[in-house]
Amino acid sequence: MAEPARLSRPRRPSRLSMAALALIPAWIVVVLAYVGTVIWTVVISFTSSKLLPVYNFVGFDQYARLFASDRWQVSVWHLVVFGVLFIAICLITGFLLAVALDQKIRFENTFRTIFLYPYSMSFIVTGLVWQWLMNPNLGIQNTVRSWGWTSFTFDWAVNSGMAVFALVIAAIWQASGLVMALMLAGLRGVDTELWKAARIDGIPSWRVYTSIILPILTPTITTATVLLSIAVIKVFDLVVALTNGGPGTASEMPAKFVMDNLGQRQNIGLATAAATVMLVTVICVVSPWLYRTYFRMQGRKPT
Structure with a gap:
């Protein structure tokens, strides 16, 4: 007997295709609002735009003006000093805090919350807190002098020679908790057999x-370094809240240079040139990390 013809059922769209369809609006926003804006910024950096964007291209004139600007050079130097100190001290402090918490101490959750809490605040709040603490008439200096130590000085936020270091202290206070959390997660992933073998061999x-341990934590350290580096390059709100780039230009940063030329100085061409240089810097920082984390690891997967 002939088999009865089977009724064809309409194929249901797979979950993957439905998810891709649902992401179309988000991709449109990303392409238009982010990628499009980046391309527009790079294009405007090659023009002579002032108050309003114009499209008379002048080549690399804006970049020549940028690198000849004393204020830009000062801001880049401050960024280097801030970045080196901030990243190095954050990594060391975060690692030491993670090691301390990894000793199975009492009230570990409480300490972990206390150390991580500053990271939950914005840089604006952090800057305002440390602006008050470093205010010579209201903060730590005034309090210590009221105790009788009249020679004590802690006016870094208004001291032109120490303003950059004031930013470093405030940034470390906020970001060390993040590094601690990353390092602690890495330490908890270390095989306990390594510690047992080390104790048997009598290794300190x-x-x-x-x-x-540190070689094992290399991926974690790399991730923390990349996150901190990106925060260094785009630091703006902390500077505005704590020192506003002063006294004078004692704590000027590239991000503030960009925003000042966009708003107060009304020089869009120069501002976009500086923003493009910062974009290239971010790409140079992130690209090795992306290659190591994703592309290189995918290349090792068996086919």
């Missing part, structure tokens, strides 16, 4: 951390 704990 500090040697285990420096020779065994």
Whole structure:
């Protein structure tokens, strides 16, 4: 007997295709609002735009003016000093805090929350808090002098020679908790057999951390360094809230240079040139990390 003809059922769209369809509006926003804006910024940087954008291209004139600007050079130098100190001290402090919490201490959750809490605040709030603490008439200096130590000085926020270091202290206070959380997660992933073997061999704990644990934590350290580096390059709100780039230009940063030329100085061409230089810097920082984390790892997967 002939088999009865089967009724064809309409194929249902797969979950993957439905998800891709649902993401179309988000992709449109990303392409138009983000990628489009980046391309427009780069294009305007090659024009002589002032108050309003114009499209008379002048080549690399804006970049020549940018790198000849004393204010830009000062801001880049401050960024280098701020970035090196901020990243190095954050990594060291975060690692030491993670090691301390990894000792199974009492009230670990409480301490972890206290250390991580500053990261939940914006840089604006952090800047305002440390502006008050470093105010010579209201903050730590005034309090300590009221105790009788009249020679004590802590006026870094208004001291032209220490303003950059005031930014470093405030930024470290906020970001060390993030590094601690990343490092602690990495430490909790270390095989306990390594510690047992080290104890049997009589290896000191500090040697285990420096020779065994830190190499294992290399991916975590790299991730933390990239996150901190991006925060360094785009630092703006902390500067405005704490020192406003002063006294004078003692704590000027590239991001503030861009915003000042966009608004107060009304020089869009120069501002977009500086923004493009910052974009290239971010790409140079992120690209090795992306290659190491994703592309290189995917290349190792068996086919």
